[in-house]
Amino acid sequence: MKKIILVTLCFITSIASAETVRVVYKPDKSVIVVIPSQGGDYETKALDCMKSSGLEGLPYEDMDSSLLPQTREKRNYWEGEKTKPITINEVKYQADQLAKPKTLEQKVSELETKVSALEVKP
Amino acid sequence: MGKRIAIILFALILSVSAYASEFTPVYNLEIPSIGARDWQPIISRDIISIDTVIGIISSDVISTKASDTIKFTILSNDAVIQNTNIQIISNDSVTQNIKIQILSNDAVIQNNLTTMISGDVALSKSPTYITQTANGQLTNEQAIGSLSSGIMRVANSTGVITSLTDILPIANGGTASAIGYTVVSNDISDLKARTAQVKGWATVTYSTGTPTLQDNYNVSGITDTAEGRITVTWDTDFANANYAIAGASVGKTGDSWNVNIDYTDGDGGLATTAAKIALLQNGTTLSDPLRFTVLAAGDQ
Numbered sequence: 305m306k307k308i309i310l311v312t313l314c315f316i317t318s319i320a321s322a323e324t325v326r327v328v329y330k331p332d333k334s335v336i337v338v339i340p341s342q343g344g345d346y347e348t349k350a351l352d353c354m355k356s357s358g359l360e361g362l363p364y365e366d367m368d369s370s371l372l373p374q375t376r377e378k379r380n381y382w383e384g385e386k387t388k389p390i391t392i393n394e395v396k397y398q399a400d401q402l403a404k405p406k407t408l409e410q411k412v413s414e415l416e417t418k419v420s421a422l423e424v425k426p
Numbered sequence: 427m428g429k430r431i432a433i434i435l436f437a438l439i440l441s442v443s444a445y446a447s448e449f450t451p452v453y454n455l456e457i458p459s460i461g462a463r464d465w466q467p468i469i470s471r472d473i474i475s476i477d478t479v480i481g482i483i484s485s486d487v488i489s490t491k492a493s494d495t496i497k498f499t500i501l502s503n504d505a506v507i508q509n510t511n512i513q514i515i516s517n518d519s520v521t522q523n524i525k526i527q528i529l530s531n532d533a534v535i536q537n538n539l540t541t542m543i544s545g546d547v548a549l550s551k552s553p554t555y556i557t558q559t560a561n562g563q564l565t566n567e568q569a570i571g572s573l574s575s576g577i578m579r580v581a582n583s584t585g586v587i588t589s590l591t592d593i594l595p596i597a598n599g600g601t602a603s604a605i606g607y608t609v610v611s612n613d614i615s616d617l618k619a620r621t622a623q624v625k626g627w628a629t630v631t632y633s634t635g636t637p638t639l640q641d642n643y644n645v646s647g648i649t650d651t652a653e654g655r656i657t658v659t660w661d662t663d664f665a666n667a668n669y670a671i672a673g674a675s676v677g678k679t680g681d682s683w684n685v686n687i688d689y690t691d692g693d694g695g696l697a698t699t700a701a702k703i704a705l706l707q708n709g710t711t712l713s714d715p716l717r718f719t720v721l722a723a724g725d726q
Contacts (some may be wrong), residue, residue: 322539336650338649338650339638339649341648350644352649353646353648353659353663353700354698356646356657356659356660356699357649357659362521365497369636372635372636374634375630375634376714379635380652
């Protein structure tokens with residue numbers, strides 16, 4: 305019951321904080337999100353942001369921010385095209401994760417796993 | 427016969443005497459030399475005979491009103507002499523007012539010749555004007571008698587303007603003054619000092635998939651280009667890309683989060699229209715903090 309209330313509260317909060325943003329689609333399918341400031345003319349501000357970021361002429365859609373992924377974890381893997389929902393390129397994400405240089409903690413963890421496996425052997 | 431001759435002679439004498447009684451004597455006015463001009467006395471009481479030469483000859487206010495206006499005559503073509511010779515002779519302030527005339531076609535001389543002679547403020551106000559004699563300098567300024575209309579007085583004093591009668595210190599090199607929240611000054615260094623303030627700032631938070639522009643000044647919007655990379659677009663652009671920018675952040679997990687100018691595109695990061703920001707976790711990895719703030723100051 306508590307979980308239901310918590311989820312409901314989170315949902316209501318996310319709706320309350322939702323705002324209209326401009327999603328710009330780049331030719332490589334990556335996605336840029338323009339968030340105009342409050343007040344004044346939305347279109348003027350959105351175009352000003354697009355111009356300053358060199359996004360003029362690219363296809364875009366105005367949509368509610370709640371339609372975008374709700375975490376930043378895989379922000380660099382957001383992909384989209386006009387009239388299609390934003391997706392996350394999991395294949396690219398996994399490939400990048402494997403290609404990442406391992407941290408010291410990760411290396412220690414892997415060695416500990418290997419040692420544990422050796423100790424189990426008779 | 428003798429009687430006829432006597433009658434004819436008598437009639438002739440009468441007609442001659444009658445003709446003589448209508449004869450107007452002519453008074454010649456001798457125009458003096460320049461040196462003696464100022465003390466030349468009036469030698470005739472006959473206005474008609476001398477009015478085109480001297481001007482006002484009667485001290486009778488009534489008599490001067492009707493005709494003296496047109497009797498001012500400038501005797502010299504020398505503009506300087508014209509200037510010094512124009513005088514008001516009547517004690518009647520109404521007459522004084524309407525008798526001031528510009529005699530020269532030279533605009534500069536006209537300007538200098540207009541002089542207020544009446545001590546009556548009501549009379550002196552209407553013909554006085556404000557003239558710009560040089561850049562930032564006005565002459566003939568005057569106070570407005572009524573607050574309801576007219577031109578505000580302009581002078582070289584300083585002060586705070588609270589009503590129409592107070593002095594507007596913008597002319598003649600006056601220093602800064604305040605009208606409400608607006609600073610009025612024509613002192614360039616003073617204006618520069620007063621405008622060298624923060625011209626734009628933004629506070630951005632990351633709590634969902636889309637960054638939130640929590641508050642700002644002079645920001646059109648933010649552009650989320652990637653993780654740890656965001657562009658802040660200024661509403662009013664800067665005059666050049668040499669403006670100063672600073673930032674601070676609230677990181678995650680105790681790591682430090684640097685707010686840098688994003689130089690990775692090779693375009694310098696700062697443009698007059700926008701600032702590209704790179705958010706670096708521990709100074710190395712592009713990543714989103716919980717919150718960051720940037721502020722910029724410079725010429726616009």
